[in-house]
Amino acid sequence: MEKTTGISRAGFLAGAAAVGLAGAVLPAGQAAGQSAATAREPDRSGTGGKHRGLRHRGVVYTVGAGETPGTAWSAARMREDVRVIRDDLHADTLDVTGDGVDRLxxxxxxxxxxxxxxxxxxxxxxxxxxxxxxxxxxxGRFAERLRRQGASVDFSVGCEFWLFVPGIVPGETVLERVENLQKGTVDMARMQRRLARFTAKAAKTGRSVFHGRLSYAAAQDEEFEPVDWHLFDVIGIDYYSYFPQRADYVRELRRYLRWSKPLAITEFGTCAYVGAPEAGGMGWNIVDYTKEPNEIKGHVVRSERTQAAYLGDLLDVFESMGLYAAMAFEFVTPDAPHRPDNPRYDLDLASYALTKPIKDRPDDPASGWHWEPKEAFHAVARRYGRRA
Structure with missing residues (x-):
């Protein structure tokens, strides 16, 4: 069953930093063939339905193979993480993403x-x-099997295809595509036509095997990545904006409600240092990946409180709007270990995770490790717990 694996989202972020990706190319529809399950559902879009608060409160869980022997995939670790996500984080939704069909x-x-x-x-x-x-x-076939067995399931056909799928932006690899975007040599009109064609293919493939709610996770820049949301039942947005006032988030998010469809925030979050929320989706860009071992650039002040406050504010906004779902990015990033003994190598500073991985032997790639909750974990757990 295992498929050829691709670059992980965390792996892309590392590589993008190495080539100096700027924020300009990062984030930022009733469906044809609407399913019977969708037709039966009441409106959850935040545009007039009677539902109050978020319908689904979740966290992203990435299932990559791991970049070192010590962070290799572990089914036992995954099972314990899922238990914690339900019982301690009080999430009711798990956003399972990444590569490797078996792991997914x-x-x-x-x-x-x-x-x-x-x-x-x-x-x-x-x-x-x-x-x-x-x-x-x-x-999609597996998701449909779960749905028919009575599980509550949404299926998303992918994430930001312009970045991950070869042939949309010129370049054989993610990094080559990023470099071409930076150079300004990409024909944007052609890129968006190719993107639209592949997105339509992905939606058709998803609908052919899955008969519940279908979605896609788009960058929040609609001018850069316009999506035909008529193809999907749920609008999915990877959201990394920062505003001093909560009302500004509401104002920005309302534009995604014009299709009168449920809105899911498929990713949101920030890193645990002073100034990270203002960096938005580029908060990870404080690591020098050209050095081995990788190290933090400049003087970065760790602040788990900053991360916790940002996530709490965003969740309050999403609850107030009655959105369909919100998934905090992410539960754990194993390849970004916390180094309380050496802030220069504290890669967890550049992680959006709610937990911090700590190695038994910090300098050994094969070392065992465990995670500990950050303040953000507790902030999210308190809000989810109140709604449980």
Missing amino acids: VATAAEAAERGLHVWLQPTLGDIPEKEILDSIAEC
């Missing part, structure tokens, strides 16, 4: 078994288009 379906099955709402989203890159569509189909 195993994690989705565990979440469903524990009674969580499953948001299943394969995210693959740097592999041929056909293999990406095949993986979408395989994951």
Whole structure:
């Protein structure tokens, strides 16, 4: 069942930093063939439905293979993480994303078994288009199997295709595509036509095998990544804005409600240092990846309170708008370990995770590790717990 794996989202962020990606190219529709399940659902879009508060409160859980022997995929670790996400974080939804069909379906099955709402989203890159569509189909069939067994499931066909799928932006790899975007040599009109064609193919593939709510996770820049939301039942947005006033978030998010469809925040979050929220989706860009080992650039002041306050504010906004779902990015980033003994190598500073990985032997790639909750974990748990 295992498919060819692509670059992980965390891996992209590392590589993008190495080539100096600027924020200009990062984030920022009733469906044809609407499913019977969708037609039966009441409006959850925040545009007049009677539902109050978020319908689904979740966290992103990435299922990559791991970049070192010590952070390799572990089914036992995953099962314990899912238990904690339900019982301690008080989330009711698990956004299962990443590459590797076996890892994706195993994690989705565990979440469903524990009674969580499953948001299943394969995210693959740097592999041929056909293999990406095949993986979408395989994951969609599994999601449909869970749905028919009574599980609560949404299926997302992918994330920011312009970045991950070869052939949309020129370049054989994610990094080459990023470099071409930076150079300003990309024909944007052609890129968006290619993006629209592939998005339509992905939606058609998803609908052919999954008959529940279908979605896609788009960058929040609609001018850069325009999406035909008529293809989907749920609008998915990776959201990393920062405003001093909560009313400004509401004002910005309302524009996604003009399709009168449910709105899911498929990613949101920030890093644990002073000034991270203002950096938005570029908060990770404080690491010098040209050095080995990687190290933090300049003088960065760790502040878990900053991260916790930002997530709390955003969740309050999402609750007030009655959105369909919000998934904090992310539960754990194993390859960004916390180094309380040496802030210069504290890669957790550049992580959006709610937990901090700590190695038993900090300088050993094969070292065992465990995670500990950050203040953001507790802030999210308090809000989710009140709504449980």
